[in-house]
Amino acid sequence: MANKNTSQKRELTRAALISATHELVLRRGYEKISIQDITEVAQVGLGTFYNYFQTKQLAFEAVLEDIQGRFNDSLNLIRQPLKDPATIIAVSLQYSLTQAQDNRDWTTFVEFTGLTDQRVLHQDAEQLLLDIQRGAKGGRFKVNDPTLTHSLIIGMIRHVSREIRRGNLARSAMPETTRHVLRMLGLPDQVAKALTQAPMSPVAVPRRTEAVATILAVSA
Amino acid sequence: MANKNTSQKRELTRAALISATHELVLRRGYEKISIQDITEVAQVGLGTFYNYFQTKQLAFEAVLEDIQGRFNDSLNLIRQPLKDPATIIAVSLQYSLTQAQDNRDWTTFVEFTGLTDQRVLHQDAEQLLLDIQRGAKGGRFKVNDPTLTHSLIIGMIRHVSREIRRGNLARSAMPETTRHVLRMLGLPDQVAKALTQAPMSPVAVPRRTEAVATILAVSA
Amino acid sequence: MANKNTSQKRELTRAALISATHELVLRRGYEKISIQDITEVAQVGLGTFYNYFQTKQLAFEAVLEDIQGRFNDSLNLIRQPLKDPATIIAVSLQYSLTQAQDNRDWTTFVEFTGLTDQRVLHQDAEQLLLDIQRGAKGGRFKVNDPTLTHSLIIGMIRHVSREIRRGNLARSAMPETTRHVLRMLGLPDQVAKALTQAPMSPVAVPRRTEAVATILAVSA
Amino acid sequence: MANKNTSQKRELTRAALISATHELVLRRGYEKISIQDITEVAQVGLGTFYNYFQTKQLAFEAVLEDIQGRFNDSLNLIRQPLKDPATIIAVSLQYSLTQAQDNRDWTTFVEFTGLTDQRVLHQDAEQLLLDIQRGAKGGRFKVNDPTLTHSLIIGMIRHVSREIRRGNLARSAMPETTRHVLRMLGLPDQVAKALTQAPMSPVAVPRRTEAVATILAVSA
C-alpha cells in the first residue's frame, strides 16, 4: 500500500516533469530552456529534477519517445484491419504525411528542436521496409532492391513533409507523393490513383493531456 | 595603394578565421567551440573575431558558403559542355552523390555541425528545378508537376547520401538512385541505365588551402 | 523548521551582499565595482549574487533603502512625542541636515555613487508636504501654495547639505536654514529663532552592523 | 595660407566630433555611446578621434562647455542694459528657469547624462553671489548672510527646475519662485510681484547648428 502510494507519486512527478518539458519546448524552443524553468512549470523543487532524469537531454528524449509512441500506436490501430500490402503502404504514407503537418505536438517539437531531420514523423522506418519486402515477395510490388527503394521513399517523405510545412509545396503534394511512391513500387497508375483517393480512417492521435491522464489512471 | 593593402589584410584575416572555424569543427564538432578557440587557432586577438563576424553562427555559415561555393564552381565546370537535359541531370546527380561521400571538407563539417540534413552537398536546388523544367518543356521528360518531382528528387538524394555515409547503403546505391530518378522523369530504363554508367569527368573540388592560396595570389 | 533555517540563511547571505556592496562603494566609488568584487568581499560564489539581485543597480538600491529605512525609523522616533507642526518641521529639518553631514554611511555612499543629488538624506519628501499642509490648515503657517513651498524647501535642504559637505558653508548654516524656512512658512522671526535653538533629542541612527546583528538576533 | 587652411580643417573636424557627440547624447543617452559611434556620425575615421580628444570624457565636457558658454553669452546680453540689482536678479532667475525647461539642448543633455544635478542650467553661481552682495551693499536687499542666502536660492532654482521638468510642478512655479526669492531678499511683496511680471527680453540662445556655423565663420 505504502509502496503503491509511493510509486504512484513518482509517476505523477515524472509525468509533471515530462509535461512541463514538453510545454516549454512548444513555447520557447529547445535552446532556451533551463532545468529551473522545467521544475518551475512542473511545480516541483529544483533538486527534484535530478531524482528523475540524470541530465536535461534525457528529459527531452523522454518527451520524444512519449510522442513517437503515441503516434505509432495510432498508426498501428489503422493498419491492423488491412491486409493488402499496397493499401497498407498507401494508408501509412498518407497518415504519416498528414500527421507531420497536423499533429502540433510533433511538428512544433521537432521544428524547434532543431533535430528537424533526425526525426521526422513517419511510420517506423523498419516497418516500412518490412512492408516493401512483403509486397515484393507476394508479387504485388516490382522492386529489385527493397533497401534502396526503402531509402528513396523515406527521403521523399521527409523532404516533402518539410517543404509543405514551409509552404513550398501545397497539401495536395501529400496524395501525389503517395501516388508516385506506389508507381515506383510497380503498381499501374490507375491503381495508385485509386489507392491514394481512398478515405482515411478517422483514428486520431490522443492529446497529450489524455496521455498524462492515462498514466495517472493506470497508476491508480 | 593603402586601400589595397588594407583590404588585402582584411581578406587574410577573414580567411584565417574561416579556416580556423573549419578546422575546429572538423576536430571537435559544433557544440564545443568557443570564439576564443577560434581566435586562438587563427592566431588572432579575441576581439578581432567581432570585426568580421557579428556572431558565431555567421562564421559557421561563412564556412558552409565557402565550401558550397567551391562545389558549385566545380559542378558548373562539368556541366558546361553538356547539352542534353537528361545527361546534365544524370551527371549532376552523380557528381552530387559522389561528392557528398568523398568531399571530406563538406561531409565532416556537416556531420559535426548537427545540421546534417539542413544542408547536404548537392546541386543547387534551384538549378535542379530549372533542369527539370527545361527537360519537360523540350519533351525529354514526362512530368506533370515539376515542383513536386523536384522535391521528391531532392529528398531522395539527401536521404541516400546520409544512408550511404552511415553505412546503411552501399556505394552502388548512387548510380541506382540516379537511374530511379531518370525513370521517374519518364525515360525508358535502358536509357536511364546507359546514362548512369557513363564515366565521370575527372574535375575535382579544390582543397580549402588552395582556395586561401588563391586569395593571396590574386591580391598580390 | 527547515523553512526557518532556509530563510535565515537567505537573510544572512543577502545581508552579506548588501554589506559588501556598501563597503565597496565607500572604498572605491560606484563606477569601478564589478559583481565579482562584491561576491569576493561577501565571501560568496559569483553566481550567488544573481540569486539575490537581478542586476547590480538593484543591489545599490537595496543599500540605499537600507540606510534610508534606518534614517526614517530614527526620525519617526523623534517626531512621535511632538504635536506642534512648527516644532515638528523644525526638528525634522534639523535632524535631516545634521544626519546629512554626520551619518557617514549615507554621505559617503551617496557621495561616491554619483547620485549625489538624486538622493540626499532628508525627511521623507511626502511627509514634509503633509507637515506643511497640516500647519497651513491649522493656521500656524501662512502659505498660498504648499506644493511650491514644499519644493522650495526641499531644494534648499539638498543644496545646503551639499554645500556644507563640500566646505562651502559652515555648519552654522544648518540652524540658519531652518530659521529661513520657518520664516518662509510665515512664522515671526522670534519664534523661528527660538524653535531653531531648541536642543535636539539624542536619538541616533543605528550603525549598519547593528542592523545585521538584529536580523540574526530575531531569527535566532 | 597653408597654415590657415590646415587649422580651418582642424576646427571643422573638431566641430564635427562635438556635434556628433552632442547628437548622440540627445538620441541615446550618456551610457551607450562608443567612440566608434561618434566617429561614424562625424563621418571621420576612428583613429581621428584621438587627434582631438584624449579621452571620451573630454569630448563630453567639450559639449557641455559649448552649451554653457552659449547660455551665459545670452544671459549677459540680457543683463547688460539693466542697472537695478533686484531687476537683474529677477530677470536672471526668470531666464534661468525658462531655459532649464525650454532649451532642449541643455535639458536633454543634462537629463540623460545622469549628472542631472551636478550641472543645472542657471546663471553662473558666482555671478549670483555678486548680484546679492551688490544689492545688499546698496541697501536694496536685506540679508544677513549673503553666502547662505545664495545657497538657498541656488537650491530652490535647481529643485524647482527639475520638478517642473518632471511634471510635479506647473510652469507657473517659475515666476512664483522668483517672487519668493525676491521676498527672501527683503523686497516688499508688491515689488516682488511687479518685477516678476515684467516681460522677458526676446533674446534667445543660439541654436547649436548656428554655433557650429560660427566656429566655421570665425575660422575662415
Added chain:
DNA sequence: CATGAATGAGGATTCATTCAT
C-alpha cells in the same frame, strides 16, 4: 525523496586605445 541555496566554469560581447601605414 524533496528541496533550494550555493557554486563557478564557461562563454559572449564590448570598447577604449594603440600603432603601423
Added chain:
DNA sequence: TATGAATGAATCCTCATTCAT
C-alpha cells in the same frame, strides 16, 4: 594628419550540478 585593423582586459550573465538539510 588621417585611418582603421588589431587587441585583450574587463564584465556580465547563464545554468547544470552538487549537497546539506
